[in-house]
Amino acid sequence: MTTDIQQFFRNKTIFVTGGTGFLGKVLLEKILRCTDVNRIYILLRPKAGQAIIERFNEISKTPLFDKLHTLRPNFMHKIHLIEGDCMLENLGISNDDHRTLIENVEVILHCAATIRFNETLSIATQINVQATMDLIAMAKEMKQLVSFVHVSTAFVNSVTTHAEERFSSEQLTVSSQDLLNIKQSLGSETFDSMSEKFVDKYPNTYTFTKAVSEEFIRTHAESLPICIVRPGVIIATMAEPFGGWIDNIQGAAGATYSTLMGVLRVINTKYGRRAPLVPVDYCANILLAAAWHTANFEKSRPTKDPTIYNFIPEESNLITWGQYITVLLDYNRQMPYSKMLWYPMIKFIPNKFLYRLAVVVYQTIPGYIMDMILKFQGSKMSVLKINEKVFRLTQVLSYFIDKDFTFATANTRQLWQSMSAEDRKMFNFDMVSLSWNDYLRSYAEGLRLFIAKEGPETIPTAIGTLK
Numbered sequence: 001m002t003t004d005i006q007q008f009f010r011n012k013t014i015f016v017t018g019g020t021g022f023l024g025k026v027l028l029e030k031i032l033r034c035t036d037v038n039r040i041y042i043l044l045r046p047k048a049g050q051a052i053i054e055r056f057n058e059i060s061k062t063p064l065f066d067k068l069h070t071l072r073p074n075f076m077h078k079i080h081l082i083e084g085d086c087m088l089e090n091l092g093i094s095n096d097d098h099r100t101l102i103e104n105v106e107v108i109l110h111c112a113a114t115i116r117f118n119e120t121l122s123i124a125t126q127i128n129v130q131a132t133m134d135l136i137a138m139a140k141e142m143k144q145l146v147s148f149v150h151v152s153t154a155f156v157n158s159v160t161t162h163a164e165e166r167f168s169s170e171q172l173t174v175s176s177q178d179l180l181n182i183k184q185s186l187g188s189e190t191f192d193s194m195s196e197k198f199v200d201k202y203p204n205t206y207t208f209t210k211a212v213s214e215e216f217i218r219t220h221a222e223s224l225p226i227c228i229v230r231p232g233v234i235i236a237t238m239a240e241p242f243g244g245w246i247d248n249i250q251g252a253a254g255a256t257y258s259t260l261m262g263v264l265r266v267i268n269t270k271y272g273r274r275a276p277l278v279p280v281d282y283c284a285n286i287l288l289a290a291a292w293h294t295a296n297f298e299k300s301r302p303t304k305d306p307t308i309y310n311f312i313p314e315e316s317n318l319i320t321w322g323q324y325i326t327v328l329l330d331y332n333r334q335m336p337y338s339k340m341l342w343y344p345m346i347k348f349i350p351n352k353f354l355y356r357l358a359v360v361v362y363q364t365i366p367g368y369i370m371d372m373i374l375k376f377q378g379s380k381m382s383v384l385k386i387n388e389k390v391f392r393l394t395q396v397l398s399y400f401i402d403k404d405f406t407f408a409t410a411n412t413r414q415l416w417q418s419m420s421a422e423d424r425k426m427f428n429f430d431m432v433s434l435s436w437n438d439y440l441r442s443y444a445e446g447l448r449l450f451i452a453k454e455g456p457e458t459i460p461t462a463i464g465t466l467k
Contacts, residue, residue: 018111244446262342271322
């Protein structure tokens with residue numbers, strides 16, 4: 001039986017940006033496995049002397065695509081790679097490819113972004129703002145376009161602790177167009193030196209430039225069938241194509257992995273702070289559902305502003321940072337890492353002075369001792385250097401983990417309610433029914449297998465080291 005969303009995507013031509021990112025790869029796999037699209041154009045840049053076809057072939061051979069290879073072994077004939085780069089003018093797309101896109105594309109899924117919190121303002125502006133502006137300009141030329149989904153972040157309004165599903169450009173000190181004009185007139189170096197002035201109340205360049213790109217969408221994309229999806233903190237898959245898949249340790253995943261390795265032992269927050277975590281496969285599903293809904297129902301929206309979907313845990317099924325890491329540590333004791341540095345544990349310390357003192361006691365001093373032992377053994381590894389990297393990571397995350405952010409989710413709930421029972425099963429993103437214990441177990445297994453590169457066969461030896 002074909003569901004409504006599957007029927008929408010049948011024979012559609014799609015353009016995906018950010019297809020090599022964490023979310024983008026899961027999104028591509030889901031589209032190719034569960035829909036019958038005509039073609040997917042994927043924006044891809046050459047990297048380290050590697051041609052775009054070589055890059056994508058490497059990606060398609062990863063475990064994430066194993067199920068797709070089995071079910072649809074000829075999926076590659078639906079893929080057409082577009083060479084480009086969000087750092088370049090007009091996305092670095094050639095005239096011929098530009099013409100191909102505007103003549104054929106019906107759905108845009110814009111996932112490309114720099115998600116580094118401490119990115120320079122010039123680079124964050126180019127990728128998160130200018131590239132979005134260029135893509136919207138292209139979208140306005142597409143006569144067959146029926147749906148455009150822009151991926152933002154739940155923390156786009158992080159100057160406050162509550163986010164409605166609406167635009168809040170009043171928090172910005174500059175418009176999108178003015179920001180680009182200033183960047184162009186000053187040059188990157190001078191522009192970056194003024195970062196603090198522009199970013200102002202925002203915690204970093206990432207959230208600031210995401211807010212600026214939303215402001216541009218509100219003021220310049222009202223004629224397009226467009227919506228915005230704002231995911232929370234995206235971590236491993238819940239179920240598709242299998243549970244626990246993850247391929248990076250950025251952000252919260254990096255702090256989690258460091259804890260399970262015994263490196264991160266104290267954290268500057270309260271046990272009961274809300275954790276706005278969402279599975280990456282659920283994010284892919286809501287993007288596809290939002291694309292379907294935008295094409296079919298967006299014309300009847302009550303305001304001219306594009307619909308915004310906050311995608312985070314629902315109030316009836318919240319998890320705290322304390323619960324999150326405690327459950328993972330419990331699972332970790334059943335399947336520890338054989339290469340962990342210390343016995344995994346974590347202390348939640350909200351007071352900043354006591355936290356810094358605890359860092360010295362629980363991380364710095366043991367690091368010195370461990371480095372002396374390693375040096376005596378002839379090892380070049382430095383635990384202190386690892387500690388420094390982990391400390392910088394937690395400092396970047398501190399703004400988000402030491403506040404209780406709340407979010408309105410009426411639009412997201414309405415989107416879920418508008419879907420058929422078959423679509424809810426096929427494109428599940430229901431955060432109410434998510435079993436955190438089951439999810440975190442598969443997440444712990446995924447971190448161990450895909451990040452630590454340790455299979456189940458190493459568990460007995462690793463357990464022995466804990467005793």
